[in-house]
Amino acid sequence: MMSDTKEFKATLIRYLKARVPFISVRSAERSRVLDIFRDVASGLNNAPIYVHTLSQGTKELLTNRSVNEDRSVVGAVDFASQQIAQRQNLSFILTEVADIEDDTPFARQVQDAVMLAAENGGVLIVVTTKPVWGQLQRLGMSLTLSSPTEDEMLEIIHEQVGAYRSQFCIEWDATDERQAAAILAGISRIEAENIIATLLANGGIKKADLLELMHAKDRIFADISGIERVQVRGTELNVGGLGGLKSWLDRERPLLTADLRERGIRPPRGVLLVGVPGCGKSLSAKAIALNWNLPLYRLDLSTIHGQYLGQSEGRLKEALSTADHVAPCVLWIDEIEKGLAGATQGSNDGGTSTRLVGQFLYWLQEARSRVFVVATANDVSKLPPELLRRGRFDELFFVDLPTPEERKEIINIYAMRGLKRELPNALMHELVEVSEGFAGSDIESAVREVVKEAYLHGDEAVNDDLFRRSFQNVVPLSKTSPEQIENIRAWGRDRAVPASGQPIGGICAQSRPRRTVLA
Incomplete structure (x- = not known):
């Protein structure tokens, strides 16, 4: 797969000079692909390139002169076949093909045109986002133009932002631009240009706009299937x-x-x-x-x-x-x-x-x-x-199960969130002792019961006994399935780093084996 534009362009030039009869270009950026073809067209002596779109029919790529007003793709392939049969070294780009993934009548029509091109030095190019029927693809070569790389995205940012530095307040320095390029990598050129233009519409670009780049990019892919966006409060x-x-x-x-x-x-x-x-x-x-x-x-x-x-x-x-x-x-x-x-x-x-x-x-x-x-x-x-x-x-x-200090911190987090106050030191010490063997979810459940009472009967209903009863009513997994907990811990001692920074299960740090590296 090709992703770097320079490498893509160099390979494309070789294919066109070699008169490879069929070239499939995998890309979602039709305009960017056509720009690259325009760049290379001038260097191809006596090898005219024509491009077909559904909106404008077939035109000459460099002069934009119309050569066939039939806007259908089938008509474009017929026209290409006629011209290739009559003249040498012609190239035709089809930008909106369909039904070319499998053995369909249209794929067969394109195959016939490609075989004709092979006899007359012609080239038929399709720009698509989908795979091409195997028998057709084997008649030629395939290229993939991925989204701009970080270096290419940096150039886009230089172009877009640099033109306005004398007119607007641009706070980004070279480091910020490099970080912006890393953030925007993966989207198309036009999407990146639109995002930068939106920032400039505010009258300038600030350091904080780097975060806005992430949100803007996130909105572009919000409806793409495969993974689910999780909102974090x-x-x-x-x-x-x-x-x-x-x-x-x-x-x-x-x-x-x-x-x-x-x-x-x-x-x-x-x-x-x-x-x-x-x-x-x-x-x-x-x-x-x-x-x-x-x-x-x-x-x-x-x-x-x-x-x-x-x-x-x-x-x-x-x-x-x-x-x-x-x-x-x-x-x-x-x-x-x-x-x-x-x-x-x-x-x-x-x-x-x-x-x-x-x-x-x-x-x-x-x-x-x-x-x-x-x-x-x-x-x-x-x-x-x-x-x-x-x-x-x-x-x-x-x-692992939280240590006493971690349990104190967790209790305080949920108490502050639900009751908006810290607990007395004596009560906190007692709850930390009672919650020995509790998981974080167990502590959350116990404090939640107290918060419910506060909501239903007012904050004055909350007292030390209510906290004690709530914690005593929780039966943690460490008591119902102690063997399961110990088996998990035994596995972790040999293979993992403790997330708490403390020895797993209270085992002396010196006795814990080093993490096993599996071959």
Whole structure:
């Protein structure tokens, strides 16, 4: 696949000079493709290029002179065949073809025209976003022009912003422009130009407009299928504890939009959060998106599976491609083990789960888009071993039951949110002791009962005994299934870094083995 415009143009020139009879160009930016053809047309001696559109029929590319007023695509192919049969070295571009993916009458008509072109030095070019019928494609070559790269997007920003620096207040410096280019990578040239023009319409461009770029780009892809946009409300989002995870994220954040190519490293790829259910793994994904000022998207692997052969793989490819386009973003994959479980348990899905694992891991390791993946898992026994190998995720964190200090912080978060006040030190100390073995969700449930009473009967109904009863009524998973908790912790001690920064399950840090690196 080609994405760099210069490389695309150089390859296109070679194909045209070699008179390859059929060239399919995969791109959603017709005007950008035609601009490139105009650039190369002047260098092709005695090789006229014509272009067909439904609105204007067939015209000469450089002079815009009309040569055939029949606006239908079928008529354009007939006209091209007639001209190619009579004259040498003609090239025709079809910009709005349909029914060319399979063996259809129109695809057969194009095939006949291509075979005629092969005999007379002609070239038939189609610009499309879809695959081309195999027998037709084998008669020629294929090119893909992806969205502008970061360097090309930087040039677009220079062009758009530079022309107005003497007229408007432009606060962006070279670093800001580079960050803007990283944000806008993945969209078309015209979309980027429209976004910049919208900012300039405000009378200037401020530093804070970098955040607006993310929102504008998010609106472009709001209706694209494959992944779900998650709205994050900051007023209701605060994660207690997890100091080790938070420190690691603070260090990684600047790298997500930095230009790291000279260093030969990729942007941060993401984290895998495993551990005890109800301890804040999913909440952490939302908090990362909020703190990093990035849009949050959710990929539900359970909806990826289809009933037909290859359907699941196609859906996953579309979803990951969408994530690449909306980057920079946070991609949240909740309970990833459920979507990939068949790969470890010999399921009867015909190998679909295994192929999905391979496809996902290839994207995770090889893609260079600025997508930060936050995957969570509760049932660690179902995780494919390949998922845990170094080079997939940047780090594997274990989220344990909260420590006493973390429980104090969590209780205070929910008390402040629901009751708008801090609890007395004596009561807080008592609740921290009572909540030994509680998950974060257990603490939230206990405090929620108190907040309900405050709403129904007034704040004066809230007292220390109400808090005690609410906490004593909660039976945490650590009491109902202690073996399950210990099994999860035993797995985490060998493979993961504690998200709290404290030893997993209270085990002495010196006795905990180093994280295992799987081959």
